[in-house]
Amino acid sequence: MRDVYIASSSMINVDRHFNRGYKELAGVVVKDVIEGASVEQPDYIVVSSMFAESSLNQLDLATILTQHLGLKPVPAIRVDTGESSGLAAVEIAYSLITAGRADTVLVVGVEKATEFPTRVTNRFLSKVLDYEVEVLRNITPPNYAALIMKEYMKRYRVSREELTIWPVKMHENALRNPYAQLKFKITPSKVLNAIKISEPITLYDMFPIGDGAAALILASSKVARKSGREVLLVRDVVSATSRPLYLRDDITRFESIATLISMLRRKYGFRIDDAVYEIHDSYSIYAYIILEELGIARRGASYKEVENLVYVNVSGGLKARGHPFGATGVYQVSEVYNIMVKGAGGVRFDGTFGLTHSMSGPDYNSRLCLLERVV
Amino acid sequence: MDAGIVGWGVYIPRKRIKVKEIAELWGFDTGLVNSLRMEEKSVADIDEDSVTMGWYAAKVAIDRGGVNPSEIGAIFFGTESKPYAVKPSATIIGDALGISRRKLSSDLEFACRAGGEGLRISISLISSKAVKYSLAIGSDTAQANPGDVLELTASSGAAAFLIGPEREAIAVFEGAVTYVTDTPDFWRRDCSRYPSHGEIFTGEPAYFDHIVNSVNILLTDLGLKESDFKYVIFHQPNGKFPLQVGKLLGFPKEKVLPGLVTPMIGNTYNASALIGFARVLEQARAGDRILLVTFGSGAGSDAFSIVVKEGIEQVASRGPTVNELLERKVYVSYSSYAKSRRLIERSIGW
Amino acid sequence: MRSSISIFWRKKDSYYKVLLTRCKRCGRASFFARDVCPYCGSSDVSIVESSGRGRVVSYTVSYFRTDSNEEYLPLIIALVRLDEGVYVTGELRDVEPAEVREGMEVETVLRRYSSDDPYGLIYYGLKFIPVIKRG
Numbered sequence: 001m002r003d004v005y006i007a008s009s010s011m012i013n014v015d016r017h018f019n020r021g022y023k024e025l026a027g028v029v030v031k032d033v034i035e036g037a038s039v040e041q042p043d044y045i046v047v048s049s050m051f052a053e054s055s056l057n058q059l060d061l062a063t064i065l066t067q068h069l070g071l072k073p074v075p076a077i078r079v080d081t082g083e084s085s086g087l088a089a090v091e092i093a094y095s096l097i098t099a100g101r102a103d104t105v106l107v108v109g110v111e112k113a114t115e116f117p118t119r120v121t122n123r124f125l126s127k128v129l130d131y132e133v134e135v136l137r138n139i140t141p142p143n144y145a146a147l148i149m150k151e152y153m154k155r156y157r158v159s160r161e162e163l164t165i166w167p168v169k170m171h172e173n174a175l176r177n178p179y180a181q182l183k184f185k186i187t188p189s190k191v192l193n194a195i196k197i198s199e200p201i202t203l204y205d206m207f208p209i210g211d212g213a214a215a216l217i218l219a220s221s222k223v224a225r226k227s228g229r230e231v232l233l234v235r236d237v238v239s240a241t242s243r244p245l246y247l248r249d250d251i252t253r254f255e256s257i258a259t260l261i262s263m264l265r266r267k268y269g270f271r272i273d274d275a276v277y278e279i280h281d282s283y284s285i286y287a288y289i290i291l292e293e294l295g296i297a298r299r300g301a302s303y304k305e306v307e308n309l310v311y312v313n314v315s316g317g318l319k320a321r322g323h324p325f326g327a328t329g330v331y332q333v334s335e336v337y338n339i340m341v342k343g344a345g346g347v348r349f350d351g352t353f354g355l356t357h358s359m360s361g362p363d364y365n366s367r368l369c370l371l372e373r374v375v
Numbered sequence: 376m377d378a379g380i381v382g383w384g385v386y387i388p389r390k391r392i393k394v395k396e397i398a399e400l401w402g403f404d405t406g407l408v409n410s411l412r413m414e415e416k417s418v419a420d421i422d423e424d425s426v427t428m429g430w431y432a433a434k435v436a437i438d439r440g441g442v443n444p445s446e447i448g449a450i451f452f453g454t455e456s457k458p459y460a461v462k463p464s465a466t467i468i469g470d471a472l473g474i475s476r477r478k479l480s481s482d483l484e485f486a487c488r489a490g491g492e493g494l495r496i497s498i499s500l501i502s503s504k505a506v507k508y509s510l511a512i513g514s515d516t517a518q519a520n521p522g523d524v525l526e527l528t529a530s531s532g533a534a535a536f537l538i539g540p541e542r543e544a545i546a547v548f549e550g551a552v553t554y555v556t557d558t559p560d561f562w563r564r565d566c567s568r569y570p571s572h573g574e575i576f577t578g579e580p581a582y583f584d585h586i587v588n589s590v591n592i593l594l595t596d597l598g599l600k601e602s603d604f605k606y607v608i609f610h611q612p613n614g615k616f617p618l619q620v621g622k623l624l625g626f627p628k629e630k631v632l633p634g635l636v637t638p639m640i641g642n643t644y645n646a647s648a649l650i651g652f653a654r655v656l657e658q659a660r661a662g663d664r665i666l667l668v669t670f671g672s673g674a675g676s677d678a679f680s681i682v683v684k685e686g687i688e689q690v691a692s693r694g695p696t697v698n699e700l701l702e703r704k705v706y707v708s709y710s711s712y713a714k715s716r717r718l719i720e721r722s723i724g725w
Numbered sequence: 726m727r728s729s730i731s732i733f734w735r736k737k738d739s740y741y742k743v744l745l746t747r748c749k750r751c752g753r754a755s756f757f758a759r760d761v762c763p764y765c766g767s768s769d770v771s772i773v774e775s776s777g778r779g780r781v782v783s784y785t786v787s788y789f790r791t792d793s794n795e796e797y798l799p800l801i802i803a804l805v806r807l808d809e810g811v812y813v814t815g816e817l818r819d820v821e822p823a824e825v826r827e828g829m830e831v832e833t834v835l836r837r838y839s840s841d842d843p844y845g846l847i848y849y850g851l852k853f854i855p856v857i858k859r860g
């Protein structure tokens with residue numbers, strides 16, 4: 001199995017890009033990332049775009065994008081794992097290189113979430129749940145976040161007010177991220193009094209709707225060294241599927257994450273306190289649980305540690321950097337890459353590991369990407 | 376005839392609106408509300424319709440009767456507010472309740488007496504032994520043009536009766552008569568949302584004439600008179616007409632009041648007389664004779680004579696009663712009622 | 726047109742009744758009729774009809790607007806533990822949000838899930854309401 005490196009990364013600011021379509025957004029980051037890696041052309045292109053069929057009326061978006069970018073006859077493939085598609089794209093790219101099937105893989109995550117009014121977009125994004133069992137019966141993702149939040153508050157005797165710390169911190173972090181969608185401070189009171197989505201979840205507990213694009217060049221050793229810049233090893237990308245919520249024994253647990261982090265610790269000697277993280281905080285309550293499942297904080301007490309976290313979601317996370325669905329997983333890897341290689345958002349991490357976590361729904365699937373600095 | 380009631384069930388939606396609030400909005404003197412003897416009416420919620428209400432009433436009827444749904448050989452759905460102009464509601468309820476696929480099944484229309492027609496057909500099917508059990512449902516989310524006097528009474532509800540052979544029944548049909556003429560007192564054209572009516576014409580030439588006729592023919596046929604009956608239930612478009620027609624026929628109001636529910640829930644059209652009848656069954660004793668009279672515009676009236684058997688209290692206790700459903704209520708404003716009943720709604724399109 | 730006829734029709738027993746999948750291999754029961762156990766993957770399963778009665782474990786009042794559910798908002802989604810010990814998530818109706826209590830007894834009734842528009846197919850299915858009559 002060959003080593004895989006990140007040779008370059010690129011992203012654009014997350015925003016409502018009304019005057020640019022997915023081809024234009026992707027075009028910007030693809031050009032940038034290919035130049036950055038000093039390659040002619042990738043051997044393979046892996047694309048992630050959660051709303052391709054729904055919003056964009058486009059099947060096989062990877063092929064159409066590749067045709068448009070003039071990168072033929074490069075093979076292209078689109079990956080769908082719901083909200084974690086971006087990291088799944090990295091996972092596929094990683095697998096292609098490590099198996100020796102490609103030397104240079106372009107990963108592109110691109111999302112246009114603003115092509116339709118919010119209520120239509122909300123219907124589209126609800127499709128990450130089981131259509132026959134959940135969606136058809138009027139259940140939507142924020143409902144699950146709400147049920148989980150209530151159970152968590154009850155189990156650990158945590159107040160609604162105490163759980164406002166996460167969004168507040170994310171907005172603070174985003175002030176230093178030029179790519180973030182939301183760049184304004186918020187207070188606990190603003191979180192509590194924001195528009196109710198599915199009580200007790202308010203608008204400020206969840207991601208904004210925005211467009212974005214991010215890209216990476218993953219490369220084998222011989223290609224990576226050629227770029228001449230410091231490179232980061234992609235140690236592994238692992239994923240798992242969890243049961244639907246109503247089949248869980250404990251709805252405050254995200255079992256897939258626990259399984260995956262345990263695997264990474266065993267296999268690669270991953271150390272929790274020697275890492276910089278980007279986690280999938282689609283809802284603030286999920287952030288608390290993710291921190292606990294990763295072992296960064298004690299169960300039921302993560303809200304107490306949020307203030308002290310320096311190396312978690314420096315970008316502002318899904319809450320403030322934004323969640324351009326299919327692109328998010330690629331943003332996260334790009335952000336960790338930047339923090340480790342040159343510093344970003346006023347933070348530079350000189351330690352060993354970078355860990356990104358991407359997830360769909362309430363941990364219907366979770367994926368972890370372990371990056372490691374090589375000397 | 377060899378047929379009787381094996382089980383019965385009723386559904387009344389939870390929401391209510393005070394009739395005076397409707398009157399005040401549209402500039403009716405509230406004295407009119409008093410003269411109609413109306414207090415409040417039931418309002419089906421936005422996710423309810425005649426099918427969902429009919430389902431509940433039918434389920435209670437089947438459970439109350441202790442019958443295996445796979446033995447039911449016919450289901451009739453009497454309504455004038457079908458969700459589909461074409462596509463039977465009866466089949467939805469049939470499959471949802473596990474009723475046999477080998478069955479007669481149809482939605483019936485005859486304004487407010489289609490439920491009654493379903494009873495007549497059921498009795499005949501059972502008496503002729505064509506089927507073992509037959510389910511007759513009357514269910515409506517009654518329509519009324521906003522601002523029309525009908526809006527003071529039109530409401531939502533359902534009732535269902537499981538008819539079976541006499542030996543299994545808890546109340547037995549002694550006789551039934553239906554009297555029908557072409558009398559256009561009230562109608563709703565295809566594609567029209569709300570009905571039109573002849574106002575006072577709906578009284579004497581329609582409601583009163585047909586009811587008096589069906590009752591008189593029945594009493595003559597069976598050799599019975601007013602004093603033979605403990606209770607009489609009439610179709611009840613408001614709280615006043617049943618007392619008036621009762622008086623015309625010589626029935627004292629004490630016999631009419633137990634089955635008079637319209638003042639509390641409004642006119643549920645096809646469930647109107649039937650909910651009143653269910654309420655009477657839930658307080659009747661063995662040996663009581665009951666006169667049940669329906670009326671449907673267009674126009675026609677059924678008159679049934681029913682005799683209650685031993686053990687009815689036990690059967691009544693096996694399911695939610697009319698009184699329990701009457702007690703289950705919450706008041707809503709006119710705007711909430713207008714939204715629930717789709718008097719106001721978002722148009723389709725962007 | 727967003728609502729398929731066949732997708733709903735073939736599973737209508739699961740919408741019209743509360744059906745559980747009981748696995749003979751692992752012994753667990755789960756919500757919705759399936760031909761495979763969602764816990765262990767065995768196809769040695771049988772379908773059982775639940776009474777549809779249970780108790781509310783948790784609930785949320787939802788204002789999350791989609792162009793399928795708009796007219797039903799706000800709606801309540803509840804996590805219910807059926808008497809059979811199986812958990813279900815579903816809509817809870819006929820109750821004011823302030824009246825919902827954990828442990829509240831509920832039963833299932835047929836209601837409309839959705840309808841694309843006034844001309845489209847209506848999807849009917851069971852939802853929870855507070856029990857009308859005990860036992």
